[in-house]
Amino acid sequence: MHEQLRQDAKGAILFDATVSPQVDGPWFDADHWRGQGALSTQSGGRGGVAIIHTPAGECVLRHYRRGGVVARLMGDRYLWTGADRTRSFREFRLLQTMAKLQLPVPQAVAAQYRHAGLHYRADLIMRRIADTYTLADGLAQGRLDTELAREVGALVARFHRAGVWHADLNAHNVLIAPSGLYLVDFDRGRMRTPELGWRMANLQRLRRSLFKLGAAEQGEAVFDQMIWTPLMDSYERTLSA
Known part of the structure; x- marks a missing residue:
């Protein structure tokens, strides 16, 4: 560069x-x-x-x-x-x-x-990253499953481990491509000292985004079991790797 x-x-x-x-x-x-x-x-x-x-x-x-x-x-x-x-x-x-x-x-x-x-x-x-769709699109198309949730958790953990704070972490800013997952739209984002507070706030923003898009239409308990718990388990494993 x-x-x-x-x-x-x-x-x-x-x-x-x-x-x-x-x-x-x-x-x-x-x-x-x-x-x-x-x-x-x-x-x-x-x-x-x-x-x-x-x-x-x-x-x-x-x-x-x-x-x-x-x-x-x-x-x-x-x-x-x-x-x-x-x-x-x-x-x-x-x-x-x-x-x-x-x-x-x-x-x-x-x-x-x-x-x-x-x-x-x-x-x-x-x-431009070729052949992508957003996590929001994937949810609308019924593609958000436990395995994809784990991939999203690992993706977010990689950025948090490096100290990257995304100002608007939501399902529209996660891209899914044949080559893997990406984060986009870092307007107002910045490097921060890794701390539990902002990391959890970032994840809760993503959770609210998924709720708003209908990920929990079968109930919060089902969402937690199938999506959020696997996402967080993968997040924690990747963060500590």
Whole structure:
């Protein structure tokens, strides 16, 4: 990994030169890729995600957007507190740190921010992981069983053992691929000293997500026996390995 920085009067681009020797502003513009016939899908919502076909391969382009009540006031703007504190630069660097730790995450390609006055807007490009579906999709399709639950527990434990805190650990951010399981969307994530408190809070967030998606429709006792207890057993074994 070789971090390169390009700056101009309105912002900066941070990119991994081992993935692409040159990244410029149009890379972060979905319309640019659409005009070249290189944009396959685009979704709205909080993330503003597009699948783009770049010289570095198939990638995911994500535009940072606020959620909740603040979104109505700020939209995609964030308070400027310095380049190194932008959402995009912090997530880019966290992805690189996790890759060095051999954790299963998307490969960071490039990040940018555009600064105007008190605010900035930001984008992130990552290599797309092929042939995936989310844990949420798997649950909806009836694929969440005891064995998959064990795999999810082991996955989360690997990140917690390394001191990685995921700010929004939920079933939509666990990807299942032929090559294994991955965690995605590390916006606001960070490295922390491993402690029981934040680790358990992280896991409870995942549990609430599964409940919200209907994993316990047969009752909490069945969910605990078939899903959560195997998940936690695998988590504890992996954490102490």
